[in-house]
Amino acid sequence: MNEELNERCRLILEAIIEDYILSGEPVGSRALTRRHNIALSPATVRNVMADLEEMGFLTSPHTSAGRVPTEKGYRFYLDTLLQIKQLSLGKRQSIREHYKHRGLRMEELLREAGRILSATSSYTGVVMVPHLTTTICRRIDFVRLSARRILVVFVSQSGIVEHKLIESDLPLTESELQEATNYLSQTFSGLSIQEIKQYIVAQMAEEKAMYDSLLRRTLQLSSMALEEELGGQVFIEGACNILDQPEFNDLNRMKRLMRTFDQKNLLVELLHKSQLTEGVQIYIGSPDHYSDIEGCSLVAASFTSRWGATGTLGIIGPTRMPYSTIIPLVDFTAGLVGSILDIDEE
Amino acid sequence: MNEELNERCRLILEAIIEDYILSGEPVGSRALTRRHNIALSPATVRNVMADLEEMGFLTSPHTSAGRVPTEKGYRFYLDTLLQIKQLSLGKRQSIREHYKHRGLRMEELLREAGRILSATSSYTGVVMVPHLTTTICRRIDFVRLSARRILVVFVSQSGIVEHKLIESDLPLTESELQEATNYLSQTFSGLSIQEIKQYIVAQMAEEKAMYDSLLRRTLQLSSMALEEELGGQVFIEGACNILDQPEFNDLNRMKRLMRTFDQKNLLVELLHKSQLTEGVQIYIGSPDHYSDIEGCSLVAASFTSRWGATGTLGIIGPTRMPYSTIIPLVDFTAGLVGSILDIDEE
DNA sequence: GTTAGCACTCTTGCTGATTGAGTGCTAACG
DNA sequence: CGTTAGCACTCAATCAGCAAGAGTGCTAAC
Numbered sequence: 001m002n003e004e005l006n007e008r009c010r011l012i013l014e015a016i017i018e019d020y021i022l023s024g025e026p027v028g029s030r031a032l033t034r035r036h037n038i039a040l041s042p043a044t045v046r047n048v049m050a051d052l053e054e055m056g057f058l059t060s061p062h063t064s065a066g067r068v069p070t071e072k073g074y075r076f077y078l079d080t081l082l083q084i085k086q087l088s089l090g091k092r093q094s095i096r097e098h099y100k101h102r103g104l105r106m107e108e109l110l111r112e113a114g115r116i117l118s119a120t121s122s123y124t125g126v127v128m129v130p131h132l133t134t135t136i137c138r139r140i141d142f143v144r145l146s147a148r149r150i151l152v153v154f155v156s157q158s159g160i161v162e163h164k165l166i167e168s169d170l171p172l173t174e175s176e177l178q179e180a181t182n183y184l185s186q187t188f189s190g191l192s193i194q195e196i197k198q199y200i201v202a203q204m205a206e207e208k209a210m211y212d213s214l215l216r217r218t219l220q221l222s223s224m225a226l227e228e229e230l231g232g233q234v235f236i237e238g239a240c241n242i243l244d245q246p247e248f249n250d251l252n253r254m255k256r257l258m259r260t261f262d263q264k265n266l267l268v269e270l271l272h273k274s275q276l277t278e279g280v281q282i283y284i285g286s287p288d289h290y291s292d293i294e295g296c297s298l299v300a301a302s303f304t305s306r307w308g309a310t311g312t313l314g315i316i317g318p319t320r321m322p323y324s325t326i327i328p329l330v331d332f333t334a335g336l337v338g339s340i341l342d343i344d345e346e
Numbered sequence: 347m348n349e350e351l352n353e354r355c356r357l358i359l360e361a362i363i364e365d366y367i368l369s370g371e372p373v374g375s376r377a378l379t380r381r382h383n384i385a386l387s388p389a390t391v392r393n394v395m396a397d398l399e400e401m402g403f404l405t406s407p408h409t410s411a412g413r414v415p416t417e418k419g420y421r422f423y424l425d426t427l428l429q430i431k432q433l434s435l436g437k438r439q440s441i442r443e444h445y446k447h448r449g450l451r452m453e454e455l456l457r458e459a460g461r462i463l464s465a466t467s468s469y470t471g472v473v474m475v476p477h478l479t480t481t482i483c484r485r486i487d488f489v490r491l492s493a494r495r496i497l498v499v500f501v502s503q504s505g506i507v508e509h510k511l512i513e514s515d516l517p518l519t520e521s522e523l524q525e526a527t528n529y530l531s532q533t534f535s536g537l538s539i540q541e542i543k544q545y546i547v548a549q550m551a552e553e554k555a556m557y558d559s560l561l562r563r564t565l566q567l568s569s570m571a572l573e574e575e576l577g578g579q580v581f582i583e584g585a586c587n588i589l590d591q592p593e594f595n596d597l598n599r600m601k602r603l604m605r606t607f608d609q610k611n612l613l614v615e616l617l618h619k620s621q622l623t624e625g626v627q628i629y630i631g632s633p634d635h636y637s638d639i640e641g642c643s644l645v646a647a648s649f650t651s652r653w654g655a656t657g658t659l660g661i662i663g664p665t666r667m668p669y670s671t672i673i674p675l676v677d678f679t680a681g682l683v684g685s686i687l688d689i690d691e692e
Numbered sequence: 693g694t695t696a697g698c699a700c701t702c703t704t705g706c707t708g709a710t711t712g713a714g715t716g717c718t719a720a721c722g
Numbered sequence: 723c724g725t726t727a728g729c730a731c732t733c734a735a736t737c738a739g740c741a742a743g744a745g746t747g748c749t750a751a752c
Binding site for chain 2 (some may be wrong): 105138141143161237243249251254255261262
């Protein structure tokens with residue numbers, strides 16, 4: 001059915017979507033024929049439009065307005081019509097420039113990436129910091145705050161620092177803890193968290209017989225330390241940028257979006273999802289799918305460093321974004337951030 | 347002049363402000379006499395209102411609307427009329443409850459504090475994490491990421507973890523760095539950052555003659571590590587809460603506020619300022635003073651732990667807030683957070 | 693299959709009338 | 723002399739009515 005779209009239909013659909021992306025207003029048959037020099041009369045275009053509406057690619061907000069692309073329309077556009085431009089050399093260079101003398105700290109780097117995405121797109125940038133599961137450990141440190149409270153500081157190969165407080169009822173003196181720390185840093189350095197966990201399980205099985213040896217308590221402690229996932233934070237930069245879009249003259253929609261930004265769970269979910277797939281992913285908010293970001297889309301791509309740190313970044317903008325420039329922007333930035341992480345890790 | 351306000355004027359001003367806080371709409375003479383049982387006719391009230399307007403406590407949005415308090419009006423209200431309620435025992439208990447089994451990590455604790463402030467007030471909570479200048483050092487750690495990049499991890503007495511990447515051109519081998527770390531942790535533990543800085547300066551003067559000793563390089567490194575201020579981050583929680591207030595039906599004002607939240611500098615400034623003073627501070631946004639938060643106020647108080655960690659927290663809401671409950675809420679929370687930090691530090 | 697023409701629909705912007713809340717002023721009252 | 727009642731006036735907000743404009747669907751002709 002969809003595949004039956006002939007050349008003319010596709011041309012017109014593309015024209016409509018591109019007009020809509022530019023103007024944000026429903027596009028009518030007359031205006032369309034004038035702007036793109038289409039060798040067809042408005043009446044013919046109307047017929048085509050009616051077909052496209054029936055097939056679900058377009059809707060009209062009301063009887064006598066023009067047509068607006070539906071989610072399906074966008075999808076089709078993205079999948080088969082859109083020609084992705086290359087990011088111009090100048091633009092790449094200027095983006096690269098931004099990363100030059102800053103973002104020394106991992107966290108700062110990622111925040112900055114979000115800010116740059118936001119600024120260059122004039123939409124909202126989002127960045128999810130790498131989950132540490134697959135990350136290589138460089139050092140693990142235990143700091144005794146009080147008898148029962150121990151602070152664990154974890155440093156990854158790439159300089160990501162995460163910390164966590166655990167309450168333990170295993171008595172460990174200051175010097176025992178010091179010894180434990182040394183042992184663990186030696187043993188774990190160079191392993192990924194996953195591997196460390198496996199190691200702990202294996203060792204603890206072996207040590208089961210031994211009664212409360214220091215090693216045993218040490219292992220138990222590290223098990224607690226790595227119990228829950230570390231990382232997975234999300235930064236949202238330039239949230240207010242998106243509010244300048246005309247579609248957010250609607251107060252309620254605006255509030256809903258802000259609430260979504262505040263809560264972050266949907267974003268985390270989407271960013272996670274896109275981490276599982278290669279390349280640039282696009283999520284279109286619609287009443288059916290991601291109703292919290294109705295009217296908006298997320299263009300996301302994940303970045304990976306050679307050492308296994310994997311995060312995701314992207315841009316949230318109105319669904320009628322100029323994807324042809326936004327997609328390469330996100331793609332390029334993801335690659336850039338990944339490679340900067342690599343440099344940091346050298 | 348101001349002090350000439352007689353009993354009746356003050357009564358009426360208070361009534362107007364309280365009405366306005368409740369309704370958010372300009373209050374007229376008739377409505378006022380009815381709601382509060384004032385033994386005066388509307389006409390008399392009108393005369394008083396005219397006086398108050400002339401003195402700058404009230405304005406009217408337009409000729410035939412009621413009166414609205416000015417910044418000066420609020421100030422007077424806050425300074426001399428407002429009776430601050432005690433936070434009810436039940437409420438205190440329920441807030442305390444929230445902090446029970448969570449917020450193990452300093453950062454989480456403060457985020458949570460912001461969230462609770464936001465939730466109980468239904469406005470926006472802000473928290474500035476303690477600046478580390480006056481904080482006592484528990485451990486300082488150097489991790490070598492690459493030849494020239496060294497990660498500094500700083501742990502305070504209270505378990506605050508801060509880290510920073512420095513680029514150094516001092517060659518230090520892995521083992522030298524280890525040695526340095528041990529030395530510094532021993533030496534610095536228990537000192538405040540300020541004291542550490544002084545110590546470094548003193549030592550370096552003494553060591554000047556020595557040519558490139560390990561000690562010298564170590565000190566230089568720590569000097570770089572502590573060069574810039576650590577900390578001072580601001581969390582904003584429940585930003586969207588405030589949007590439900592009727593005054594934010596104005597799109598532009600809304601956008602401006604969101605932009606202010608996004609940028610944070612104004613907030614940092616205000617929170618800093620209020621850190622210098624004891625007790626609850628109130629900043630009223632007006633075209634003159636803090637125009638970025640026009641229509642809003644910040645009620646802030648700083649919290650201190652015995653170990654010197656000092657941060658600030660507060661609530662941002664519309665200027666017409668029920669201060670009588672918000673002020674004790676902020677006050678109580680600041681005290682509570684301070685004492686929780688103390689517990690963590692034991 | 694394509695197009696011109698036409699009737700129809702629906703939004704948008706404008707106008708003017710109406711309503712209601714509130715003010716300021718003046719004159720009367722105790 | 724302070725207080726009050728009365729009255730004219732001002733504005734904002736709301737609503738109906740109207741015209742313009744953009745766009746559609748349908749039909750009949752090309």
